[in-house]
Amino acid sequence: MQSDNVAGNDDPLVVVSGVNKWYGEHHVLKDINTTVARGEVVVVIGPSGSGKSTLCRAINRLETVQEGEILIDGVKLPEEGADLAKLRSDVGMVFQSFNLFAHKTVLENVTLAPIKVRKMKKADAEARAMKLLQRVGVEAHAHKMPAQLSGGQQQRVAIARSLAMDPKLILLDEPTSALDPEMINEVLDVMIELAREGMTMIVVTHEMGFARKAANRVIFMAEGAIVEEAAPDEFFTNPRTERAQEFLSKILHN
Ligand SMILES: Nc1ncnc2c1ncn2[C@@H]1O[C@H](COP(=O)(O)OP(=O)(O)OP(=O)(O)O)[C@@H](O)[C@H]1O
Ligand SMILES: [Mg+2]
DSSP: GGGGGOOOOTTTTTTEEEEEEEEETTEEEEEEEEEEOTEEEEEOOHHHHHHSSHHHHHHHHSSSOEEEEEEETTOOOOHHHOHHHHHHHHHEEEEEEOOTTTSHHHHHHHHHHHHHOOOOOHHHHHHHHHHHHTTTTTTTTTSOGGGGSSSHHHHHHHHHHHHHTTTTTEESTTTTTHHHHHHHHHHHHHHHHHTTTTOOOEEEOHHHHHHHHHSSSEEEEEETTEEEEEEEHHHHOOOHHHHHHHHHHHHOOO
């Protein structure tokens, strides 16, 4: 499934231009420029501390940047207020640690935002949530509390929860890295399916199988900068920079 569902870059969904961010003296995003087309799946990889999470958080406006701009569907990220809430609901986010609401059932986790933010009727939100839970294979657990589910099941609920808001884009930041090995594939399979259905995704992951199967492009970051951008096959078999070669030899050999 390479780029057949990608519309091209003339009307990109995400445009990141000239983005720089510092934490105090520490320059954590260095002149980031990239675009993500509608339906495109981009995998971001790179060593710890290279700025992958910060970039995701900047795109979702969980973090501000001092320089540059980020457009989602042609609209510059708002600073705050109702526009920001709207933007946040356009951009789904799934984190490494399962951040479900612990004191709410699986079903309540998925219906909460549609009811509160989208003012959906409870019955409609529940019907839709059940469909989404079915899609990610956890509908049997709808009435349980998150702690009664495995990590892989919780992460699939987190994906269903972000889909419930009909996002234009989903950011997934190392969604499988806190999972036991036998649960990784069940989450990756859901992500591969989403990619096939044309969801635009930015995924921070070192799962090369996912990148090869589902990604249109790999972005390799090091020390806050984008060092390489290439198609997955090209990147994994023929990384151009020494930095990427060194990184790949490390993740391939452990
Ligand atoms: N809130 C913060 N305050 C200060 N420095 C921060 C903060 N968050 C991140 N950093 C620093 O910014 C840099 C980039 O961090 P980031 O979390 O984006 O890296 P990463 O590529 O996601 O790493 P990892 O693979 O470990 O998740 C790191 O040097 C980190 O220490
Ligand atoms: Mg990170």
